[in-house]
Amino acid sequence: MKALCWHGKNDVRVDTVPDPEIINSRDIIVRITSTAICGSDLHIYNGFIPMMQTGDVLGHEFMGEVVETGRAITNLVKGDRVVIPFTIACGNCFFCKKEFYSCCDNSNPNASIADKLYGFSSSGLFGYSHLYGGYAGGQAQYARVPFADVGAFKVPDGLPDEKVLFLTDIFPTGYMAAENCGIEPGDTVAIWGCGPVGLFAIKSTFLLGAERVIAIDRVPERLQMAQNAGAEILNYEQTSVLEELKAQTGGMGPDRCIDAVGMEAHGHSPDHVMDKAMQLARLGTDRPHVFREAIMACRKAGTVPLPGVYGGG
Amino acid sequence: MGYPLARTGKFTSEKLFVRYSGPLYTALRTGTGSEPSNPAAVIPHGQGIRIDRGITIQRSAAELYEFWRNFENLPCFMKHLEAVTVMDIKHSTWRAKAPLGQHVSWNAELTVDEPNTRIAWRSVEPMDIPNAGTVQFKELPSGRGTTVEVTLEYNPPVGMLGALVARLLGEEPGIQVEDDLRRFKQLMETGEIATNVGRQ
Numbered sequence: 001m002k003a004l005c006w007h008g009k010n011d012v013r014v015d016t017v018p019d020p021e022i023i024n025s026r027d028i029i030v031r032i033t034s035t036a037i038c039g040s041d042l043h044i045y046n047g048f049i050p051m052m053q054t055g056d057v058l059g060h061e062f063m064g065e066v067v068e069t070g071r072a073i074t075n076l077v078k079g080d081r082v083v084i085p086f087t088i089a090c091g092n093c094f095f096c097k098k099e100f101y102s103c104c105d106n107s108n109p110n111a112s113i114a115d116k117l118y119g120f121s122s123s124g125l126f127g128y129s130h131l132y133g134g135y136a137g138g139q140a141q142y143a144r145v146p147f148a149d150v151g152a153f154k155v156p157d158g159l160p161d162e163k164v165l166f167l168t169d170i171f172p173t174g175y176m177a178a179e180n181c182g183i184e185p186g187d188t189v190a191i192w193g194c195g196p197v198g199l200f201a202i203k204s205t206f207l208l209g210a211e212r213v214i215a216i217d218r219v220p221e222r223l224q225m226a227q228n229a230g231a232e233i234l235n236y237e238q239t240s241v242l243e244e245l246k247a248q249t250g251g252m253g254p255d256r257c258i259d260a261v262g263m264e265a266h267g268h269s270p271d272h273v274m275d276k277a278m279q280l281a282r283l284g285t286d287r288p289h290v291f292r293e294a295i296m297a298c299r300k301a302g303t304v305p306l307p308g309v310y311g312g313g
Numbered sequence: 314m315g316y317p318l319a320r321t322g323k324f325t326s327e328k329l330f331v332r333y334s335g336p337l338y339t340a341l342r343t344g345t346g347s348e349p350s351n352p353a354a355v356i357p358h359g360q361g362i363r364i365d366r367g368i369t370i371q372r373s374a375a376e377l378y379e380f381w382r383n384f385e386n387l388p389c390f391m392k393h394l395e396a397v398t399v400m401d402i403k404h405s406t407w408r409a410k411a412p413l414g415q416h417v418s419w420n421a422e423l424t425v426d427e428p429n430t431r432i433a434w435r436s437v438e439p440m441d442i443p444n445a446g447t448v449q450f451k452e453l454p455s456g457r458g459t460t461v462e463v464t465l466e467y468n469p470p471v472g473m474l475g476a477l478v479a480r481l482l483g484e485e486p487g488i489q490v491e492d493d494l495r496r497f498k499q500l501m502e503t504g505e506i507a508t509n510v511g512r513q
Contacts, residue, residue: 024505072504090503092459094371105314106499112492115314124507134509146507261394 003057003140009047012058020136024071028148030084034161035138036061038169039195040309043264044129048311051130060086060126061168062138063161066152075149082152084145086169088124088135091150095270105226107147108133159171172259173307174200178208180305181256188202188212188249190297192290193260194222197307201258202229214254218242218266245297252297262308265289286310316367355435355443356468364487367462368494370413372501374429374450374459380501382432383450386419390496390506393489396403417441441469461497465490 005015020029038061043049049261063083066076076082088108089101097103101208108114114121114131124146127137136143145152155164174197181189189210191201202213206229215226218237227233234244245254263286265272275287294304370377380386384405388394395408395416408418417439424448425433435445435498444467452459499506 023508023510026503026505090499090507092371092502093498094369097371106503107507109509111314111495112488120314124509133507136509147503 001141003136004059005046005054006052006058007054010045012045013029015055017055017057017136017140020142022068022070023259023280024146025070025145026147026149027070028066028073028076028082028152029068030062030064030082030143030145031150032062032064032080032138032141032143033236034063034163034165035059035140036168036170037139039197040128040262043309043311045049046264049129049131053130053134054290056127056129056134057136057140058127059137059139060128062126062143062252063155063164063165063168064143067142069148073149076154077154081155082148083155083167084126084138084143085151085153085167085172086125087122087151088146089150095152095175101146101150110134116229148209166196170196171200171204173197173254174202175204175207177258177260177305177307178204178210181205181208181210181258181303183208183210183256185209186211187252187255188214189256189258190245190254190294191226191258191260192216192294193262193308194219194226194233195260198222198258198260199225199229201260201307202226202231205256205258206230210256214248215282241293242297249299253297253302255299256303256305257294257298259290259294259304259308262306263287263289263310265291314368314498355437355445356466361443361466361468362486363464363466364490365462365464366487366490366494367460368498369453369458369460370498370501371458374452377459377461377501378432378450380427382426382428384434390500391493392496404437407436409443419444461494463490463494 001017001019002014003017004012005017019252022029032097041058044052045057064081066078066080066082069076070080087102087104089096089104090106093105095205100125107124108121109124110130110133111121117131122132124135125132126135126143127139178201181187183189183205187210189205189212191198191205191213194215198215198217202215205213214229214234215223216234216236217223217233218235223233231249234241265287271292272287272289275289279287288310290308291306298304325504382400384397385399387397393410395410397405397407399405405421406414406418407421411417419436419442420438421434421435422437423432425431429450431447432448433445433447436443444465446462446466449462450459496506
């Protein structure tokens with residue numbers, strides 16, 4: 001089959017690779033009908049994610065049709081249309097039982113390495129380096145999906161791919177950020193980053209009852225989409241974000257501040273220049289400029305959810 | 314996830330192999346280094362390698378004990394064991410892979426069998442490599458699962474040098490045991506062992 005494979009920094013290619021196979025009894029094989037690129041794929045593309053190997057298949061936002069099921073799968077049959085979440089979760093461990101699926105104990109075969117880097121390994125992930133299990137991703141024609149009885153969910157008839165594909169990753173990511181806010185009536189929520197995660201965070205925040213959302217970015221098209229979603233917008237290249245946020249909230253600061261940008265933050269302030277220098281010198285992997293700003297901007301006793309991806313360095 | 318078991322004692326070689334990674338943990342123990350069942354009897358005191366590791370599994374002590382008690386199941390998750398054959402209620406034959414493509418085998422006898430609580434075994438003649446092991450199961454309160462604590466001791470074929478060579482080749486025993494426990498947890502909690510490789 002054809003698949004998008006990593007060949008080094010800024011080098012991805014469509015290669016012909018072996019088709020995936022059922023290995024464990026709770027696996028399925030999916031013929032992929034739609035797949036998306038995630039902002040966090042850029043961290044792989046830009047060379048910030050360790051433990052990538054030449055030939056690794058990328059992609060973790062995919063859906064399609066079940067073409068084969070392992071012996072232990074009873075909830076799905078060939079022909080079912082399914083959405084596959086980014087995280088691979090066993091459903092049986094302490095964390096899965098509490099619905100912390102991204103913290104599954106059992107789905108990362110390379111957990112011992114991730115433990116050393118992070119203290120405790122997260123779940124396995126599709127297409128996100130060997131640190132997260134080395135699973136082939138979904139920017140391909142087919143994929144093997146482990147623990148499909150937990151992860152894969154059937155798409156109701158009548159919904160086209162475009163309406164459900166975002167359930168693989170970015171919609172739940174944005175929604176979880178909004179959930180983590182602990183929104184109370186009257187809340188103002190500031191959201192840095194108007195990429196897909198930020199946009200879904202805006203929509204989710206309104207869904208969960210926020211009074212106002214202030215969205216921050218510099219790309220005009222993204223700011224327009226944020227405005228269409230009901231947010232007030234700030235362009236950080238044209239204005240001081242910290243001053244504006246204070247002024248627009250009667251001096252108190254937003255109640256909740258969501259960092260939907262993460263480690264590759266862009267900016268012009270002195271701390272950001274330092275971040276960039278350190279990153280170039282490989283002294284640290286993260287540029288937490290937005291995180292710092294979110295903390296400063298947020299009102300006292302507020303909440304700062306972090307859906308943005310950080311390397312931890 | 315798996316943890317080294319800390320205790321006072323004189324197993325100086327343990328220091329070479331202690332690891333603290335993920336949920337593998339070090340359990341505090343008081344008292345001297347010798348176990349009540351004295352599994353070290355097959356290995357002279359002060360010699361050999363001792364590894365202590367533990368992990369928590371979301372299953373009852375009874376389920377875990379039952380699976381482990383049938384030693385023929387151990388190769389399912391202990392990667393370096395090729396096969397265990399049970400002869401009778403107390404005796405079994407074990408065959409394992411050793412570094413550099415070699416094999417070792419030994420006979421073992423059960424020395425402790427406390428249902429749902431503790432199992433201990435030690436090698437008897439003929440044996441390529443003297444070794445002994447203990448596993449203890451302790452259920453945690455409030456449905457938090459069961460801790461499984463394993464102690465393994467062995468005298469490598471060419472003494473300390475053998476173990477150091479093994480370590481250099483990436484076959485460090487402490488890590489092997491950690492990975493074995495991780496696989497045991499996966500098998501008992503999910504019914505399978507997570508993998509990303511091709512045909513199994």
